[in-house]
Amino acid sequence: MPGNRFWKNICLLALPALLFACREEVSYVERISIASVGDVHLYKDEADIIYAQQGRGMDSAAFMQNYVERWAIDVLFHQKAKENIVQTDEIEKMVENYRTSLIQNIYQDRLITQQLLPSISDAEVQAFYKKEQMLFELTEPYVKGFYVQLPAKASKTRDVRNWCLRKGQDDLEKLEKLCSENDYGYQFFMEEWIPFSDLAHKLPLTEQQLMDRLLKKSTIEFKEGKFTYFVCADSILQRNDTKPIEMVSDEIKELLLNSKKANFIKTVKRSLYEDALKTGRVILY
Numbered sequence: 001m002p003g004n005r006f007w008k009n010i011c012l013l014a015l016p017a018l019l020f021a022c023r024e025e026v027s028y029v030e031r032i033s034i035a036s037v038g039d040v041h042l043y044k045d046e047a048d049i050i051y052a053q054q055g056r057g058m059d060s061a062a063f064m065q066n067y068v069e070r071w072a073i074d075v076l077f078h079q080k081a082k083e084n085i086v087q088t089d090e091i092e093k094m095v096e097n098y099r100t101s102l103i104q105n106i107y108q109d110r111l112i113t114q115q116l117l118p119s120i121s122d123a124e125v126q127a128f129y130k131k132e133q134m135l136f137e138l139t140e141p142y143v144k145g146f147y148v149q150l151p152a153k154a155s156k157t158r159d160v161r162n163w164c165l166r167k168g169q170d171d172l173e174k175l176e177k178l179c180s181e182n183d184y185g186y187q188f189f190m191e192e193w194i195p196f197s198d199l200a201h202k203l204p205l206t207e208q209q210l211m212d213r214l215l216k217k218s219t220i221e222f223k224e225g226k227f228t229y230f231v232c233a234d235s236i237l238q239r240n241d242t243k244p245i246e247m248v249s250d251e252i253k254e255l256l257l258n259s260k261k262a263n264f265i266k267t268v269k270r271s272l273y274e275d276a277l278k279t280g281r282v283i284l285y
Contacts (some may be wrong), residue, residue, distance in 0.1 A: 035068045037075040042068060108265055116264045117257060126251045129245050136243040141196035141211065145218075145232040148175065149185035152228050164219055164230045185227075190234055193247055203229060203278065211236075 032044040047064060055063040085091070109164040129136070148160060156178055163171035172188065177184040187202065204224040213220050216234040221230050237244070245252075276282040 005215050034064075035070055035072060037079070040075050040079075042071050085192075111268060112257065112261060112264065116260060117253070120253050120256050120260075124256060125249055126245065128252050128256060129248065133242050138237055138239055138241050140239055140242055142193040142237040142243075142247075143196045143214075143233050143235065144190055144193055144201055145234040146172070146175075146188040146190060147178060147186065147199060147232070148230045149202075149227050150179070150182075151184075152223055152226055154184075154228070157228060158253075160230060164232055167219075167232065167234075172264060193237070195242070196236070199231070203231065222229075 031041075033041040034044050034047060035042040047067060050067060051060060053065055055067075148164065150157065150160060154160070160175060160178070163175045172190070176186070176188060178184070185202070187199075196211065197207055200210045203210060205213075205222075210231070213222075214231065214236065218234070219230070219232045221228065223229070273282065277284075
């Protein structure tokens with residue numbers, strides 16, 4: 001067997017070199033530690049992820065300095081707590097109970113989202129809305145419409161005026177295209193309700209001045225400084241008016257969901273238990 005012994009010796013001699021080569025290869029991908037507390041390290045790739053999630057728009061050096069300091073404090077405090085709190089069965093039980101509760105809550109939320117929420121019908125929402133309208137009074141005015149701000153000497157002012165007065169789909173598309181291409185100030189909210197104050201803040205009028213004008217005429221035009229403004233109020237809701245159902249349907253669904261949630265989960269658990277009894281998974285002695 002001398003031949004086998006020869007090759008065995010060659011392999012043994014080559015093994016250290018191979019291991020060294022592997023170590024050299026691995027060294028190129030070793031993680032860069034930017035701070036440590038004892039043998040606990042904070043690595044650059046971890047900190048970079050945190051910065052990408054939380055630090056966008058902030059000075060990177062200042063953010064990282066603050067984060068590293070908070071990380072070190074957390075590690076030190078955790079180590080001090082471990083030194084002074086003996087690991088006991090009670091702590092392990094608390095951890096396991098928390099884990100069990102967390103898993104159950106996540107599953108419960110998933111059941112509610114997948115099964116209970118879709119079961120809430122539009123008829124239920126409408127019935128609740130009619131019965132509980134007092135819950136949905138507005139505390140401030142709301143409006144649907146649009147506004148446009150263009151230079152006072154804009155060449156297309158006449159076209160804009162006609163488009164705003166007609167308010168057809170084609171007119172509004174032309175209006176939006178013109179504003180977008182020329183970087184004019186505008187906002188379209190024909191399909192959604194916005195607080196009237198939000199609209200007033202974009203214009204050189206007080207909220208009351210704007211309201212007075214729009215109540216007299218739904219589409220107004222006025223000049224202020226170097227600009228001409230067109231404002232259209234397709235619909236206005238006043239303070240103390242009842243919110244339209246489209247504004248509160250999600251809120252109503254949440255209310256209905258909360259009222260049904262306890263019974264739903266109780267029913268699911270009871271069904272699970274009864275099925276387990278039938279199949280023999282649960283045995284009562």
